[in-house]
Amino acid sequence: GQNIDQPTEMTATEGAIVQINCTYQTSGFNGLFWYQQHAGEAPTFLSYNVLDGLEEKGRFSSFLSRSKGYSYLLLKELQMKDSASYLCAVTDSNYQLIWGAGTKLIIKP
């Protein structure tokens, strides 16, 4: 079966750095997305990785290792507004998008 694993919940301190991991077992791979979802709101796009390596976008970076079936989202200089759920999603060889359950990130002052 197809599976995406993310930690259910993480806690971090304002101003710190946090890394949210995502491991996947899918039938093939055609890209990996990270979305952010604030409570009561819709998911919004953060990043897309299709090749191995690190993609940096401001305070957020996303890393991919296709051989390991692994990605992480790195958030630097955490702000209170970063409190949200972070969803990992993988496009498989049939171009189906498989969604993870999401990681709820709690930022404490």
Place this chain on the structure above:
Amino acid sequence: DAGVIQSPRHEVTEMGQEVTLRCKPISGHNSLFWYRQTMMRGLELLIYFNNNVPIDDSGMPEDRFSAKMPNASFSTLKIQPSEPRDSAVYFCASSLGQGHTDTQYFGPGTRLTVL
């Protein structure tokens, strides 16, 4: 530039009633997705349209659910009859290309409560 528009934003209905959710995708986008999100099951894809044609409806729970896309700017998701277990947030999303390799832009969602 308007994003994905959904209506209603909230719907409370009684078991057995028909519910119709509406979605207007971003102009120029070719793909439209209907999702359901609950605490227990997370985000689930119900159905996916490309160029107004249903491509994958394997996520539609049962015959009580139906979706249409009569033109490029409008889609509906209908539940008839509704049941309490249908209570969830229903999101519509659109993307520029086909398939699942393009960024999806989500509407604000419809929070459905079936009593």
